[in-house]
Amino acid sequence: MNSATVRNLLVRGMLAGLAAGVLALVVAYLLGEPSVDKAISFEDAHSHEHEMEVVSRSLQSTAGLATGVLVYGVAFGGIAALAYCFALGRVGRFSPRATALLLSGCALLAVYVVPFLKYPANPPSVGDPDTIGKRTTLYFLMMVLSVLLAVAATLLGKRLAPSLGTWWATVVAVAAFAVVIGLAYAFLPVINEVPADFPAALLWRFRLSALAIQSALWGGFGLLFGELAERQLNPKPAKADSGRAVPAAN
Amino acid sequence: MAQHVAQPTATTPVVPAKLPLKAIAPWAVFVGILMLILLYFVGAEQGATSVFSGTDVHEWVHDARHLLGFPCH
Numbered sequence: 001m002n003s004a005t006v007r008n009l010l011v012r013g014m015l016a017g018l019a020a021g022v023l024a025l026v027v028a029y030l031l032g033e034p035s036v037d038k039a040i041s042f043e044d045a046h047s048h049e050h051e052m053e054v055v056s057r058s059l060q061s062t063a064g065l066a067t068g069v070l071v072y073g074v075a076f077g078g079i080a081a082l083a084y085c086f087a088l089g090r091v092g093r094f095s096p097r098a099t100a101l102l103l104s105g106c107a108l109l110a111v112y113v114v115p116f117l118k119y120p121a122n123p124p125s126v127g128d129p130d131t132i133g134k135r136t137t138l139y140f141l142m143m144v145l146s147v148l149l150a151v152a153a154t155l156l157g158k159r160l161a162p163s164l165g166t167w168w169a170t171v172v173a174v175a176a177f178a179v180v181i182g183l184a185y186a187f188l189p190v191i192n193e194v195p196a197d198f199p200a201a202l203l204w205r206f207r208l209s210a211l212a213i214q215s216a217l218w219g220g221f222g223l224l225f226g227e228l229a230e231r232q233l234n235p236k237p238a239k240a241d242s243g244r245a246v247p248a249a250n
Numbered sequence: 251m252a253q254h255v256a257q258p259t260a261t262t263p264v265v266p267a268k269l270p271l272k273a274i275a276p277w278a279v280f281v282g283i284l285m286l287i288l289l290y291f292v293g294a295e296q297g298a299t300s301v302f303s304g305t306d307v308h309e310w311v312h313d314a315r316h317l318l319g320f321p322c323h
Contacts, residue, residue, distance in 0.1 A: 002273035010277055032317040055309040068292045068314020075288040082278045089268040096266050112319065121319035135321035136298035210319050233266055 017077015020220035043125035097226035104222025110150035121210035153177035
């Protein structure tokens with residue numbers, strides 16, 4: 001029975017991730033692609049050796065982009081649904097829907113925003129191909145560290161709650177998270193491989209669009225998965241029971 | 251009567267029942283690993299490390315990799 005509940009939540013999580021991926025894809029295509037194209041023009045104008053085109057630009061910016069964003073949405077939807085199964089009823093007095101949105105907001109911060117502030121997204125032509133190994137390792141390290149610390153902070157908050165009360169336990173847990181992340185920011189190596197003459201406004205627009213894509217993904221996921229989870233876990237008793245007469249619970 | 255049914259959910263928010271860890275664990279292991287493999291192929295394959303030789307995977311998800319924040323090349 002419980003295993004079936006987990007399975008159903010998982011399936012809903014992956015479907016919600018796919019739908020949120022579609023939303024993120026629209027944002028990526030409309031806001032992100034213009035910056036990618038401009039960055040590639042910059043690259044072409046500045047490099048003497050021309051690389052052979054394995055996949056055409058028109059495919060990369062449509063089908064290729066869609067593949068990447070949708071797979072990313074499904075994968076994180078599944079992982080978030082598993083985290084949700086764990087968080088449900090354990091994080092506090094939140095309804096299934098509110099738990100989903102809370103988890104989604106925390107995931108946006110822990111999975112994306114915190115690593116991004118140290119190692120932000122870079123457009124084509126920013127980044128030395130020789131350091132790809134180091135940059136990939138550091139990026140994934142920062143992501144794993146941030147997620148583990150967010151989980152640890154949540155557990156710390158839960159442990160402190162009986163003695164400090166929910167408010168101060170939350171404040172202390174968030175502060176502890178911020179301090180340890182600050183230390184990681186300070187001690188992990190700095191990476192700056194932006195070419196000196198790369199347009200600052202273009203870099204800024206590219207990074208803002210990267211943030212917008214993730215906000216759309218996680219915001220869409222939280223709302224949609226929350227709705228699906230709420231309906232699965234708290235099915236409406238009967239049609240005759242008019243939900244409109246009752247003030248909204250949350 | 252309708253009011254009687256609706257009352258508990260409207261006034262007292264029910265804390266959802268916890269799902270036992272034993273029920274979550276098998277799904278978390280199998281599906282969790284599968285999802286991480288998917289993320290690896292979107293985010294890092296044929297960049298820092300390669301399971302398949304060539305650059306087809308890298309080039310195909312090139313734009314997504316840049317816009318999703320992964321180091322690309």
